[in-house]
Amino acid sequence: MGLCIAFIWRTYYGKSLPLGSPSWEEIALSVIILSIGHEAIHLLGFPYCGLNAKTIIGIWPQVGSPYVQYLLPMSRNRFITVALLPFFVLSLLPFTFAYGNVASVDQLSWISVLNCVGAGSDTFIASRVLFIVPSKASVIENADALYWWE
Template sequence: MRFKYGMPSEVDCHLENKTKIVVDYSRVHVIGTVIAIFIVLPAIYIAWRSMWSNRDIFGVFDQPPEIFLPLTFSIVILHEFIHLIAHPQAGMSNESIVGMLPKRLVFYAAYQGEQSRRRLIITLMSPLVLLTIPPFLIAPWVTPSVVPFLAGLSILNGMASTGDMMLTYKVIREVPPDAICHGEYFGFSTTNDHNSSKPT
């Protein structure tokens, strides 16, 4: 695992017919923000509202800044940590990068080695599956005072996962099942690599 201040370097990809998965990340961020506010937030809210009051759902947002801000920061870190451990070798290889974009105050976990399409999808969706859905499922079984924190985790992480969902949709739609993903590219093994094992 390596640490990077700023964007990760572009990988030296030698796959055949290599194609960038995403060309314009700024556009993804803008569209993702709109979807998060107008689709994801209402959808998660409706799910929680079917079982809990607004006071329970939004209780965490009423916390003072000295509690709410560290909580939000912790969710961001936890979100990226789950991305990291979903990488091949559980994020411990030299191909895994944890970084920060200072101008946007955005943290990220990126994998710059080769991986299968399936593994990339798992990496992208892990935070949503592990941090947004389980809090909703266990909320009926915990102390009521904990419910607002579970709801806050579920809602904030769900919104933060919008970009991951968009990328997952793009990968499923555009990347062939037998393709290899390498950093921001996908492509196919070169002739000399056909007999080598495929990445996981």
């Protein structure tokens, strides 16, 4: 999916995605900031914007990645929306900003592509829920398991 977005950026904005020569520190800092922003956007999709006792914000120790989780069931459609929200905001919305010359195409294209790579598991989960879970069901995710009921 990241390659598709990169191809779109290169097709419409030929000089996007410049490599340059960023240092390892710059790369690490960019990935950390993008990961935290990605998870914060998930958080905004939770009930009460995630600002209640039923929300967990943490670090997944096996991979050193931040995560957020809502501990109560959500409707299927809300679950799908929460899963895809960072993809829409950080991978697709930058095209609108680039078209309107709101920010640097170089930066927008990298944010878009890197988030798209990171959003792969989110899109997988959302598609799984979309095609397997009935539309009126409630969904809850717990570790690697996904539970639903009508």
